[in-house]
Amino acid sequence: MSWGGTASHQAPLDELRLQQPGAIVGEIARARSRASLRFRLIFALTWFVFVGGLAVAILSTGRVHPDFIGEWGPFILAAIPITIFVSITSIALATVFALIGALGRLSTAAPIFALATLYVSLVRGTPLIVQIIFIYLALPQFGIVLDPLQGGIIALGFNYGAYMTEIFRAGIQAIPRGQVEAAQSLGMQDSLIMRRIVLPQAVRIVIPAIGNEFIAMIKDSALVSYVGIQEVFWRASNIGSRFFKTFETLMIAAVIYWVMTIGFSFVQERLEQRMARSDRRI
Amino acid sequence: MTASTAPLRDPFAKPGVLTPLGAEPIVRLLGIEKYFGSNHVLRGVTLEVYPAENVCIIGRSGSGKSTLLRCLNFLEEPTAGSVEVDNIHVAADPLHPRSRSHRELIRQIRLGAQMVFQEFNLFPHLKVIENVTEGPMRVKGIPKKEALELGDRYLARVGLSEKRDEYPGRLSGGQRQRVAIARALAMEPKVLLFDEPTSALDPTLVGEVLLVMEDLAHEGRTMIVVTHEMSFARDAADRVYFIDDGQFVEAGPPEQVIENPQDERTRQFLARLL
Numbered sequence: 001m002s003w004g005g006t007a008s009h010q011a012p013l014d015e016l017r018l019q020q021p022g023a024i025v026g027e028i029a030r031a032r033s034r035a036s037l038r039f040r041l042i043f044a045l046t047w048f049v050f051v052g053g054l055a056v057a058i059l060s061t062g063r064v065h066p067d068f069i070g071e072w073g074p075f076i077l078a079a080i081p082i083t084i085f086v087s088i089t090s091i092a093l094a095t096v097f098a099l100i101g102a103l104g105r106l107s108t109a110a111p112i113f114a115l116a117t118l119y120v121s122l123v124r125g126t127p128l129i130v131q132i133i134f135i136y137l138a139l140p141q142f143g144i145v146l147d148p149l150q151g152g153i154i155a156l157g158f159n160y161g162a163y164m165t166e167i168f169r170a171g172i173q174a175i176p177r178g179q180v181e182a183a184q185s186l187g188m189q190d191s192l193i194m195r196r197i198v199l200p201q202a203v204r205i206v207i208p209a210i211g212n213e214f215i216a217m218i219k220d221s222a223l224v225s226y227v228g229i230q231e232v233f234w235r236a237s238n239i240g241s242r243f244f245k246t247f248e249t250l251m252i253a254a255v256i257y258w259v260m261t262i263g264f265s266f267v268q269e270r271l272e273q274r275m276a277r278s279d280r281r282i
Numbered sequence: 283m284t285a286s287t288a289p290l291r292d293p294f295a296k297p298g299v300l301t302p303l304g305a306e307p308i309v310r311l312l313g314i315e316k317y318f319g320s321n322h323v324l325r326g327v328t329l330e331v332y333p334a335e336n337v338c339i340i341g342r343s344g345s346g347k348s349t350l351l352r353c354l355n356f357l358e359e360p361t362a363g364s365v366e367v368d369n370i371h372v373a374a375d376p377l378h379p380r381s382r383s384h385r386e387l388i389r390q391i392r393l394g395a396q397m398v399f400q401e402f403n404l405f406p407h408l409k410v411i412e413n414v415t416e417g418p419m420r421v422k423g424i425p426k427k428e429a430l431e432l433g434d435r436y437l438a439r440v441g442l443s444e445k446r447d448e449y450p451g452r453l454s455g456g457q458r459q460r461v462a463i464a465r466a467l468a469m470e471p472k473v474l475l476f477d478e479p480t481s482a483l484d485p486t487l488v489g490e491v492l493l494v495m496e497d498l499a500h501e502g503r504t505m506i507v508v509t510h511e512m513s514f515a516r517d518a519a520d521r522v523y524f525i526d527d528g529q530f531v532e533a534g535p536p537e538q539v540i541e542n543p544q545d546e547r548t549r550q551f552l553a554r555l556l
Contacts, residue, residue, distance in 0.1 A: 178403040179403060179405065181403065185399075185466075186396070186421055186469060187421045187469070188417070192420055192421075197405055200407045201405075201406065
């Protein structure tokens with residue numbers, strides 16, 4: 001609607017404005033929420049049509065067996081807790097590595113800085129799959145034998161720790177200089193300043209980024225199937241190749257990962273909104 | 283260590299009206315020089331402050347007045363000269379990393395000379411009361427109960443008792459700065475350092491902060507105040523130093539330096555300000 005609408009359009013509005021100056025505000029808010037609702041409805045409908053259409057098209061070829069999905073789907077679904085367990089423990093381990101790595105990368109002591117930099121460089125410069133298989137299959141040559149779950153979690157944690165080192169470092173460096181100066185002026189020593197003033201604020205800054213890493217971790221956790229952890233992808237690929245129904249099983253696995261990442265993205269978005277509203281920042 | 287190790291003395295220093303008889307200066311800055319790169323910011327500044335004195339340092343921006351205050355508690359390492367606060371003496375040593383014992387001395391100086399910053403620098407993740415008790419508890423090891431009493435007392439002192447459980451993000455600039463003053467007071471320092479405490483404030487909020495500061499001056503706190511607020515310097519200072527291009531060019535009681543400046547540079551500065 002343009003501002004130069006016809007008189008018949010403008011008259012009721014003007015009247016409204018004269019009678020209740022506040023009424024126009026409510027009118028605008030209602031119009032906005034109607035528009036937003038319509039947008040979301042069309043969004044959902046578009047997804048539904050495309051995904052549903054794709055599913056119908058695939059099923060109509062007759063080469064996909066819904067019975068098989070019904071039979072083996074629950075077995076693959078039952079691996080979700082394993083995937084989530086691996087992701088959560090790995091991200092927790094990665095956070096520890098990242099914290100140590102970041103402190104090392106910010107250290108003014110040359111050997112500590114060098115070691116932290118070596119860690120980041122080495123891990124980021126080699127493929128994750130090589131690291132996973134190395135820890136599980138190559139370390140036993142030196143007498144270090146880990147069970148698949150330990151090996152997989154350590155490999156993922158070690159790898160993600162290196163990427164997250166840079167996230168933590170940036171988070172720590174984002175704390176204004178004045179915070180450290182104020183703490184120094186109070187007579188606090190460096191370690192206390194880091195623990196009480198800098199890290200608590202840095203963690204709040206990096207939580208959204210850790211959320212992103214966690215979502216990536218859910219997907220990369222599929223790689224630990226190579227050391228025999230029977231998580232979602234392991235079950236999907238093994239069942240698929242045993243019965244020559246790879247399409248069905250991989251489809252199930254893909255949907256599982258997709259739904260999980262959507263779910264966690266939603267949680268993460270909520271978390272970010274809540275943090276943005278927090279008054280614990282100046 | 284006393285002045286015997288240092289040949290320099292501050293020619294303008296003299297005890298204030300509230301200074302106890304026979305007291306020695308509690309702060310001594312002797313021959314402080316500071317370079318930032320090749321930029322010579324402080325050119326041999328000597329300043330002595332007696333207990334219970336309020337000394338104001340004025341001068342245009344870039345004259346080195348904030349740097350001087352930051353050299354006093356070693357937030358900046360002076361290039362030359364020495365600092366003494368409450369009989370703790372540390373000489374500038376820009377070439378060597380500080381040893382553990384030196385760092386401890388610097389920490390003692392900071393404990394004795396608490397700083398109030400232009401940008402407040404409150405800890406945003408801690409409540410107001412926690413901001414005030416953080417130092418007493420973590421640095422001085424005062425038990426929580428006593429620290430809270432201490433904190434509440436100083437929050438009341440700056441008139442912010444009712445904000446004790448808020449986060450700093452919810453306070454106005456003036457309230458934040460008053461919390462910062464309470465935080466410094468709770469460390470029960472020998473000297474309070476104010477680094478342009480009202481420069482970041484909305485003009486309507488300057489008054490409440492200056493009121494607290496004047497109160498503190500009248501109650502006999504030793505204060506060194508870097509400021510642009512001439513009214514505060516005139517009403518509350520025992521002595522005013524005018525710094526220009528890294529040197530004191532004029533010093534004396536406010537009725538001289540502000541009302542009747544002798545040096546041409548001071549006159550120009552004040553003329554531009556009033």
